[in-house]
Amino acid sequence: MRDLSVSRSTPASTLAMAALGAALLVMFAAPWWAGRAELRLFGEIFLYMSLATLWNFLAGYAGLVSVGQQAYVGLGGYMFFAATMFWGLNPLLALPVAALIGAAISAPVAALIFRLRGAYFAIGTWVVAEVFLLTFAQVTSLGGGSGTSLPVGVVKGLSESRDGREALIYWLALGIAVLVVGAVFAFLRSRRGVALTAIRDNELAAKSLGIDIWWTKFTVYVVTAGLTTLVGGLIFLQKLRISPDAAFSVNDWTAVVIFIVVIGGIGTLEGPILGTLVYFALRETLADYGTIYLIALGVVAIAVMLFAPKGLWGLIRGHRGTELFPLSRRVRGLTEKGQ
Amino acid sequence: MPDPILSIHGLDAHYGDFQALYGVDLAVERGQVLAVIGANGAGKTTLMRSISGLLRNAPDAVRWQGRPIGALRADQIAALGIALVPEGRLLFPSLSVEENLIIGGQLGRKGPWSLTRIYDLFPILKERRNVPATALSGGQQQMVAIGRALMSNPELLMMDEISLGLAPVIIKSIYEALPGIVGEGLSAIVVEQDIAKALSVSSHVTCLQEGRVSLTGGSGELSRDAISKAYFGV
Amino acid sequence: MDWINAIIQGALLGGLYALFAAGLSLIFGVMRLVNIAHGDLIVLSAYVALTTSVGLGLNPLLALVIVVPVMAAFGYALQRLILNRTMGDDLLPPLLVTFGLSVIIQNALLMGYSADPQKLQAGPIETASVSLGPITLGVMPVLVFAVAVAVIAGLQWMFYRTALGRAFRATSDRQDIAQLMGLNRAHVFGLAMALSLAVTALAGVFLGIRTSFDPAAGASRLIFGFEAVIIGGLGNLWGTLGGGVILGIAQTLGAKINPGYQILAGHLVFLLILAIRPRGLFPRMDG
Ligand SMILES: Nc1ncnc2c1ncn2[C@@H]1O[C@H](COP(=O)(O)OP(=O)(O)O)[C@@H](O)[C@H]1O
Ligand SMILES: [Mg+2]
Numbered sequence: 131m132r133d134l135s136v137s138r139s140t141p142a143s144t145l146a147m148a149a150l151g152a153a154l155l156v157m158f159a160a161p162w163w164a165g166r167a168e169l170r171l172f173g174e175i176f177l178y179m180s181l182a183t184l185w186n187f188l189a190g191y192a193g194l195v196s197v198g199q200q201a202y203v204g205l206g207g208y209m210f211f212a213a214t215m216f217w218g219l220n221p222l223l224a225l226p227v228a229a230l231i232g233a234a235i236s237a238p239v240a241a242l243i244f245r246l247r248g249a250y251f252a253i254g255t256w257v258v259a260e261v262f263l264l265t266f267a268q269v270t271s272l273g274g275g276s277g278t279s280l281p282v283g284v285v286k287g288l289s290e291s292r293d294g295r296e297a298l299i300y301w302l303a304l305g306i307a308v309l310v311v312g313a314v315f316a317f318l319r320s321r322r323g324v325a326l327t328a329i330r331d332n333e334l335a336a337k338s339l340g341i342d343i344w345w346t347k348f349t350v351y352v353v354t355a356g357l358t359t360l361v362g363g364l365i366f367l368q369k370l371r372i373s374p375d376a377a378f379s380v381n382d383w384t385a386v387v388i389f390i391v392v393i394g395g396i397g398t399l400e401g402p403i404l405g406t407l408v409y410f411a412l413r414e415t416l417a418d419y420g421t422i423y424l425i426a427l428g429v430v431a432i433a434v435m436l437f438a439p440k441g442l443w444g445l446i447r448g449h450r451g452t453e454l455f456p457l458s459r460r461v462r463g464l465t466e467k468g469q
Numbered sequence: 470m471p472d473p474i475l476s477i478h479g480l481d482a483h484y485g486d487f488q489a490l491y492g493v494d495l496a497v498e499r500g501q502v503l504a505v506i507g508a509n510g511a512g513k514t515t516l517m518r519s520i521s522g523l524l525r526n527a528p529d530a531v532r533w534q535g536r537p538i539g540a541l542r543a544d545q546i547a548a549l550g551i552a553l554v555p556e557g558r559l560l561f562p563s564l565s566v567e568e569n570l571i572i573g574g575q576l577g578r579k580g581p582w583s584l585t586r587i588y589d590l591f592p593i594l595k596e597r598r599n600v601p602a603t604a605l606s607g608g609q610q611q612m613v614a615i616g617r618a619l620m621s622n623p624e625l626l627m628m629d630e631i632s633l634g635l636a637p638v639i640i641k642s643i644y645e646a647l648p649g650i651v652g653e654g655l656s657a658i659v660v661e662q663d664i665a666k667a668l669s670v671s672s673h674v675t676c677l678q679e680g681r682v683s684l685t686g687g688s689g690e691l692s693r694d695a696i697s698k699a700y701f702g703v
Numbered sequence: 704m705d706w707i708n709a710i711i712q713g714a715l716l717g718g719l720y721a722l723f724a725a726g727l728s729l730i731f732g733v734m735r736l737v738n739i740a741h742g743d744l745i746v747l748s749a750y751v752a753l754t755t756s757v758g759l760g761l762n763p764l765l766a767l768v769i770v771v772p773v774m775a776a777f778g779y780a781l782q783r784l785i786l787n788r789t790m791g792d793d794l795l796p797p798l799l800v801t802f803g804l805s806v807i808i809q810n811a812l813l814m815g816y817s818a819d820p821q822k823l824q825a826g827p828i829e830t831a832s833v834s835l836g837p838i839t840l841g842v843m844p845v846l847v848f849a850v851a852v853a854v855i856a857g858l859q860w861m862f863y864r865t866a867l868g869r870a871f872r873a874t875s876d877r878q879d880i881a882q883l884m885g886l887n888r889a890h891v892f893g894l895a896m897a898l899s900l901a902v903t904a905l906a907g908v909f910l911g912i913r914t915s916f917d918p919a920a921g922a923s924r925l926i927f928g929f930e931a932v933i934i935g936g937l938g939n940l941w942g943t944l945g946g947g948v949i950l951g952i953a954q955t956l957g958a959k960i961n962p963g964y965q966i967l968a969g970h971l972v973f974l975l976i977l978a979i980r981p982r983g984l985f986p987r988m989d990g
Contacts, residue, residue: 195798197739242974245981246933248794249737253929254977257970260926264967380922385806392799421810428807432800436788439796523879543882553883561876564869572873575866576885621885 138319138456146454157304161297173300173368175410176307180361181383182390182402183307184354187314189388190397191326192350195248198255200384201239201262202232202355204377206362208266211372214284216271221288225302225363232359233352240351244344256380263378277373285370299368306364310357315399315455317353322346330397381424389431395441399455404443472535474499474656475520475551475625480530480539482515482680489515490680497625502657504671504688506664508700511677513660514556517629520658521553522546548576552623556630556660558614560602566613567598573617580622581653587616590646608639615643619650626650627658632666644670664696678702704837709955711838717951718848719913721944722906723928724935725854726899728943731932732862733871733895734790736797740805742925744900747808748774748907749916753821763823763908771904778900782893790892805921812918823911847909851947854902855940861898862940871895923966930973936983945985949976 139147160172181199189195209228213219219227243254267275289295317323329336329343337343362383366372376382386409394405409427416423438445447453473496482490490512497503507513518524520531522543531539533549541549552573560569570587588595591612597605602613611631618626632640647670651657661667668674668688676684676699684691684699723745730736738744748770756766785804789796831842862868874881874891882888910916910924927950935946950969957968976984 189795195795197802242978245977249739249798250929250933250937252739252798253737253926256922257926257930257973260923261967261970261974264963264970268963268967381806385802388799388802389806396795421813424810425807425814428803428810432785432803432807435796435799435803436785521883523882542887543879544885544887547883547885555880555883559877559880561873561880563872563876568869571866572869572881572884572886575870617884 140453140456142452143454143456147456150454154304154308158301161293161300166293166296169296169300170368171410171414173303175406176303177361177365177368178387178390178409179403179406180307180310181358181387182394182406183310183314183399184358184361185384185387186391186396186398186402187317188350188354190391190401191318191330192347193330194347194351195252196255197252197380197384197388198257198259199354199358199387200378200380200382201255201259202236202358203362203365203383204259204266204374204379205232205235205262206359206364207366207369207372207377208269208272209359210363210366211272211278211280214287215281221284221367225360225367228363229356229360232362233356236352236355237348239355240348244348244351259378259380263374266377267374273373275374277371277376279371280367288367299364302364303368306361310361311399311403313353313357315457317350318399318457322349326350385424386427389427391441392431393434393441395443397440398443398447398453399457400447400453401441401443404446405441408442473497474534476532477520478530478532480516480519480526482512482519482524482526484515488680490519493677493680493682495675495682495685497656497658499624499656500654501673502651502659502671504667504674505658505660505677506662506667506674506696506700507677507683509662510679512680513677514629515680516677517553517555517627517658517660520546520627521551547621548578550578550622550624552618552621552626554611554614554618554626554628554631556633558607558610560610560613560617562601562603564602565599566594566602566605569602569613570594570616570620574620574622576621578622582619582622584620587619590649591616608635608643611635611639611643615646615650623655625656625658627660629660630662631659632661632663640666664700676700706956706959708838709959710952711840712844713952713955714948715840715844715848715951716955717931717944717946717948718844718851719906719909719947720927720931720950721851721947722847722854722902722909723924724931724943724947725851725858725940726902726906727925727928728932728938728940729858729902730895730899732938733875734892735875736786736790737801738899739798739801739925740808740921741801741903741928742921742923743805743808743812744774744778744903744921745907745910745924745928746916746918746921747812748900748904749823749911750812750816750821751904752823752908752911753816756823763825763912764828767905767908770908771901774904774907775897775901778896778898778903779893781900782896783889786896787889787892805925809918809921816918818917818919820915820917821911822915823908825912829912843909843912847913850905850909851944854905855944858898858902859940867894927969930969933983934973934976936986939983939985942983942985946983949984 160169164172185199206228209231210224213224213227214221239258243251243258246254266272272278285295289298325341325346328339328341329346333343390405390409391402393408395401416426434441475497477493477495480490480493481488493516505513505516519526522541526539528540529537538546538549564572570584593609594612594616602610605613615631631643644666659667659670671688674686674688674691675682676696678699684695727738727741730738751773752763752766752770755761755769756763785800786797789800829843832839833842862871870886870891873884874886874888878888931943931946931950934949935942949972953972954965954969958965
């Protein structure tokens with residue numbers, strides 16, 4: 131008789147993790163081999179990858195379909211600006227401080243909007259984002275409705291040279307992407323993560339297992355908000371300029387992110403990553419077409435939702451449930467035994 | 470032998486990966502009352518859902534007057550004159566008693582049944598016609614459910630466990646109304662777990678067991694032994 | 704006096720918001736669909752009215768004769784061809800598809816009409832007013848409010864007194880059993896969306912007469928409509944009017960304190976009501 135063992139990794143996932151490690155090394159070295167424009171693009175890719183992973187965590191795993199995550203992106207930007215400009219914090223310290231503020235603010239917000247169900251929850255998140263926008267538009271010290279730029283002193287505080295600064299921002303973006311994907315991965319592997327998957331698959335059964343659904347979703351919302359705020363801070367450190375409309379743009383920080391996740395494959399870790407790569411490939415080739423390209427993105431996302439609701443990753447993994455990130459537990463030795 | 474009004478041949482039904490019916494065959498002739506019996510979970514309700522189009526089937530697994538209807542939608546099947554009194558009644562809670570009846574007749578099929586005739590058959594419903602349907606007692610709700618199905622002037626009336634959860638005297642009064650209902654050329658399928666009740670109102674009987682037909686025959690001709698073997702599988 | 708005037712103007716503005724909300728409320732009531740593109744469809748209606756009124760030299764109020772059926776037909780087609788495919792237990796598909804639709808409509812309008820603000824010119828009626836003692840009422844706002852009351856009364860009547868309303872309620876109660884009654888669900892849903900967009904067309908034309916609009920104007924209209932629905936209580940059409948009025952008053956009072964607070968005040972009142980009365984001020988009795 132063979133031993134049965136439970137394991138999460140598969141040959142495919144082990145290989146994938148090795149490839150991922152190699153890719154990370156190459157990307158880490160990008161400031162030495164890539165040009166300035168490329169570096170900027172790579173940084174943007176990592177930031178979108180983070181946003182997509184976070185939105186997927188919220189909507190695809192916790193069932194909290196938000197169309198208001200721009201609230202936290204914008205809040206992150208503004209908190210970062212405030213922390214560096216008014217409180218004199220070093221930018222590297224200002225980022226985590228902004229994230230903590232974001233998480234702290236998201237807790238009462240969650241308590242309020244969790245009273246709305248399903249699609250109404252979605253619009254409720256949007257209202258919150260509008261409230262943030264209108265509030266920051268009233269803060270004159272941050273430029274009111276027209277916004278403000280990061281003072282040169284703050285920018286210089288990061289690094290004296292432009293190259294050094296851009297490399298540092300790039301590494302931060304890379305680091306945040308790794309942190310976000312790693313954090314979501316770790317959360318999903320934890321006990322709470324298993325509870326989350328149970329809730330997603332069957333809310334009623336999860337309840338009967340004694341899982342506190344409200345509390346689990348609350349945790350996910352707050353963690354996601356904090357990390358989204360962190361990403362937002364970095365986005366506006368890269369842009370060096372902030373205004374309410376740019377900070378709380380539903381198109382830039384939510385619509386595009388949702389399309390990325392839907393096209394890539396909602397409810398998987400791989401989907402948002404794949405979706406981000408596809409999105410940037412499309413954007414770099416079609417950007418000249420202006421608005422047509424957003425329309426095309428919307429059409430593709432609708433088509434995917436209707437005809438391949440599991441997205442590109444769903445099509446690729448097929449029925450075998452291939453996972454690059456070793457998440458699901460599998461029983462080893464069973465098939466051999468059956469033969 | 471006359472062509473059956475409804476004939477089912479090799480009908481399978483699935484819920485996801487679970488198969489609930491396996492190659493079911495049966496036929497109903499015009500004016501005939503067929504009893505479908507079987508234990509809990511045998512597949513009786515699934516059979517009703519398949520015939521009425523709530524579950525999709527292979528097109529020619531179900532034939533209506535010779536025409537394949539297995540792949541039609543439920544509303545198209547209703548328009549042909551097949552009506553179902555669903556298990557558990559399933560009235561519309563936001564509609565009053567009378568509105569539940571009226572919506573049953575919204576297809577406008579011609580025939581003997583009208584609000585007046587339903588009220589003649591179940592006078593209590595006339596008294597309570599303006600209250601929300603789900604505010605009635607269980608027996609009265611069952612009357613509404615039967616009336617709602619009759620309002621479409623069906624040629625085939627299917628009743629899924631109309632006695633379920635009702636007090637015996639109510640069951641008796643509902644079953645006493647049945648002959649008046651199925652008199653006029655109407656065919657019927659009566660689903661029951663209560664074998665005696667089923668045999669008493671039907672001319673033919675089909676027994677299901679774990680998704681398969683385990684017995685069919687004339688209601689008067691089958692021995693109790695044969696039935697209980699087909700029913701329980703022992 | 705100023706304050707009373709602001710309250711009255713706000714209440715009249717609430718009529719417009721009730722029109723935004725009524726279409727949203729209707730389709731939620733019938734098929735539990737929340738249409739994220741609702742605001743963009745309001746703006747689309749305004750553009751359709753712009754094109755027809757300019758093209759045919761019609762007053763936009765007369766152009767309604769064309770805009771309403773065009774939008775209704777569009778709604779029916781939209782529901783039958785796209786949205787019906789997303790209807791099921793999972794709320795994600797309809798949500799994401801209407802969200803995609805919202806982005807598509809917005810950008811298509813941007814391509815077709817540019818980002819320049821537009822306005823519908825309804826002529827002298829726009830500035831006409833009547834004086835009631837110290838209070839001056841614009842004829843247009845009063846007309847819009849009267850139309851909102853009429854639309855809600857009409858919808859209420861349709862819902863509770865007609866065969867169509869019966870079909871809507873039955874389908875909303877139990878979709879599958881409604882099919883057994885011979886109601887084709889896809890068609891019933893199509894009719895509900897058609898009706899919703901007919902109301903939306905009215906809302907769009909009144910919006911375009913009242914203020915200038917641009918392709919990006921849809922988001923806040925969706926949000927105002929949504930706030931009116933939630934303040935009023937889900938599933939209550941008259942409550943929707945109450946919700947619209949409260950929102951309108953909050954906005955005009957906010958604007959009176961500081962013009963920058965207009966929209967914010969509306970949102971804050973909404974959040975406050977959500978905090979203290981999560982089911983709205985006028986929840987439906989039969990829950
Ligand atoms: N919606 C459903 N999903 C999955 N399985 C079902 C569903 N409805 C019924 N079943 C299963 O199908 C079988 C037949 O059920 P049913 O037709 O309701 O039996 P009956 O009406 O004879 O009691 C049972 O095993 C039941 O568990
Ligand atoms: Mg049954």
